[in-house]
Amino acid sequence: MLHLLYILAFTVIAFLTINNLIRSLITVSMDSQKRPAKSGNSYNPYGYPMTSHPELLDETGQPINEPLLVIRSLTVEDARQQLDAIYNSSPSATKEQDEEI
Numbered sequence: 001m002l003h004l005l006y007i008l009a010f011t012v013i014a015f016l017t018i019n020n021l022i023r024s025l026i027t028v029s030m031d032s033q034k035r036p037a038k039s040g041n042s043y044n045p046y047g048y049p050m051t052s053h054p055e056l057l058d059e060t061g062q063p064i065n066e067p068l069l070v071i072r073s074l075t076v077e078d079a080r081q082q083l084d085a086i087y088n089s090s091p092s093a094t095k096e097q098d099e100e101i
Helices: 002-033 076-089 091-100
Strands: none
Touching: none
16 A cells, blocks of 8 residues: 555656656746847846946947957967077076176
8 A cells, every 4th residue: 555655656757747847848948938028228137137247348448349359360480489589588598698608
């Protein structure tokens, strides 16, 4: 008799969890299909105002409209010259040159 009670309890719990899972999937599906209204104010789907990261704002609090990363192309020779200049200006490079002499 106790086994039947366990089976019945497990069946009820399984039915409730599957029912909850299906309702959650339907709710998520409906929320993902909703499109936010395109209005003048910028609100996210949860209703909170969107804020930008402080590094993306200028002194007046307006978003900056310029590239944040500029990559300058170098030739291999330019890169070697710059690295050699850095190496030769380091304190350890002068000690090594003194030891070689």
